[in-house]
Amino acid sequence: MEELADFAVDFAQRLGVDYAEARFQVDYENLYVLRNGNPEAVSWTRRRGIGIRVMVDGAFGFASVNELEKSRVENCVKEAVSMARAASKTLKQPLKLSEEEAHEDSWKVEPKISFLDVSLEEKMGYLLEIDKRIADEQEIGVKIPQRLMELTEVITEKYFVNSDGAHISSWTPRVYFMAFLTAYEEGRTEQEFVERGEARGWEALKDWNLPELLVERSKLLGRIIREAQPPPRGKVDLVLGSQVVGLIVHESAGHPYEADRIFGREAAQAGESFLKADMLGQRIGSEVVNVADDPTLEHSYGFYLYDDEGVKARRRLLIKDGIINEFLHNRETAARMGIKSNASARANAFDREPIVRMANTFMLPGDHSFEELLEDIRLGVYIKTFGEWNIDDRRYNMRFVGRECYLIENGELKGLVRRPILEVTTPGLYASIDALDGNLSFEAATCGKGDPVQGIPVWHGGPNVRVRGIEVWR
């Protein structure tokens, strides 16, 4: 298949393109679904083919094919070229790509325990063991009548070649677990959504200790139903847990810093950004706020060493000491700003164009302890996890509703409070962060972007963070 990808690029060049790349990619995905203790499905998906992207007369064309014969690949290239040519008449200026080093490399994430060495019996048995524990009303203390669990294993093989001379092969295993739980008592429900994911083999499951985690989360849902009181009203201080901080930075730092969004490319879909290209160097938050996106974190769910344009990956510091520092770029957006790409181009399958994506987005930890964050809070709420969440399409006005939350009174955690609601602006929130602890942790997610939507594996995370003077509603 490597020869076919090489051939695609050569053939495109013979047709007179400005640039060409081909990506042969196979994704083997196995999904196990357990619904209320019933093995709903064992599902295997194999996505395999070649995606070709060309630049012709300054316009981009993408085409993909999965019947991997030379004549079909030739046709595929011709379609990409002819459609790009037709589209170029709409451009006021030709699109450009930044100049990048052409790498020749091969990398692999080696699992300690391969998925293939773990029997299906063991995998389903593991899910059934978790389900049995959380369905046990005696142990959990509340009915969990609806329990949806999914375990996904993916192996992604890629071969990338472009007309600059890059040749990069990679092999990455990923494992992902999701549970959606509904607790029910006397007409009241509480729901919880748990996600874990890493670029690792089966050994990740052991570290996640899912049975104990799900038991703990289930018990908590019962306690929320029975014990949680209304949250305090008005302006209070908050401590936000890692899960919440991770989501906040993903949605209000990661997404609006995607340079293609800033330039309007996603305007019809997820939207644009409150940031403009000339806002680099401006203040967005307090001095303690640092936000990074880093594909190279070992075993992270969003891990990669080269992006899908063949550019070498590195950490990107989006916010440094509260200042807008760096955007996420591909070669097209980087060229527009006269800089080098920082390797943010990702595609989730062979038949998708690479676009600017996050990898693992997180707030950098600080030097407080968790207790120190609480110490001088007279009245506040510790929002450890969230339920409902959304943000406007310029990533400016966010809302979230807390799930596991505790009253803070005179520096101490007191009882559970129910569904505090926050609606705040991005700068308003970031300016009000005044301390962070050292407990950095991550959660996995599948981030959606693009048309057609591409779900891409990411981590988001952070430490626990203190925020001063935020309005809370019920």
Add this chain to the structure above:
Amino acid sequence: MELSELSSWVVSKGLELGADEVASIASYSYSRQIRFANNEVSITNNWDSVSVSILLKKNRRILVSSTTDISRESIEKLLRGMVDAASVVREHESYAPLPEGPFSYATLRGVYDDRVAELGEEAVDYVEAAINSALEAGAERAAGTLTATRLQYSLSTSRGVSATHRKTGISLMVRALADGEAAGMGVSCGASLKDFRPEEAGGKAGELARMSLKVVQADAGKYTTVLGRPAAAVFFDIVAGMASAFYVDSGLSCFTDRLGEQVASETVYVYDDPLVEDGLGSTPFDDEGLPTKRNTIIESGVLRSYLHNSITAKRHGKKSTANAGWIAPHAWNIIVESGNYGDEELISEVKNGLFVNNMTYVRFQDYRAGDFSTIIRDGVFKIENGEIVGAVRRLRLSDNVLHMLKHVRALSRYSQQISHWWMEWGTPSVWTPQLLIEDVNYTLPAR
């Protein structure tokens, strides 16, 4: 190999290797897509795709697979793996056999258009027409997507089903901006070019964007709301998704345990119609081979039926509604019955309220209860004494699916087929009028 030969070979191979039942769908699709932004094409996408999906049952176990590696060797290997796995997986609690065929199917009209199937570089002309229309109507910039697809698929099952269908689809979404926040949206779609009007979609988007330049204040609180068709389509995409018995049984639906209940006002009539001419989701047979048919979901506000496949039907003690989805049943084309009002008339009925053209980023606080909030955009206006007085910014709609359904008071006469990016529950199309809904709740962020 012909698609029907391929799907039927998969079935016989699966049986030969030891399966009790096999169903296979072999499909070929060719799609072209043009993405545009800032009045220019960002990229053209072309997808040439052959794929095979397999449902295999053995000893009351159920496995599914899907592959784009369609060599015989690769499919045989996949089938062997599935048969082996069946000896390990636990028995399905609601196991049901595939329906016994053969069946005869309706002939659908208006679902294959050669002009859509052969659409090439002239697709760029449609995009230019939409952009120009938006600009002429007062926008500064237009963005969006045009997609044209031709699809052919063949279903074979070990219970005597052999069926083939082909269809086309064309879909345009335009978002126009008059400044960073003044935006409007227009949609045009269908199986054929019959009702495809790119200029109208662009013009509508541009007009709403221009109207959005004049901003007025609006406080948080409850408002009578007229939902534009793109917003109504998002809403009923959720209703259709939550009507799937899979989601009902998974805690992801507010319709759980509510069959026969009044879940909406008496003016609401929602049904699934897989046979409608020009429908993007139209199909004569479902994934288990059953002839598809119209299914009433909500009638005079009463929840009449979930959407079922054979498995969920067995679990609920019903018959399949021919909405397979082997695992999760789903709708084909959702139709919301229209009412008696003209579009302007509906707005003139509102003393103090809002017009909301689009709902995006819907997220649930509690799926079982139906509590959610959504970012409203692309034409959000204050209505005072029956007239639009200006655009509103920053409001977020925060309400409950059942509450909104119960407060539908009127519907417009004119209905349109809608399909766009924010319909996240996956219904192929929703045909909907505009709706007037009372007592809808809105919130504002803290300053």
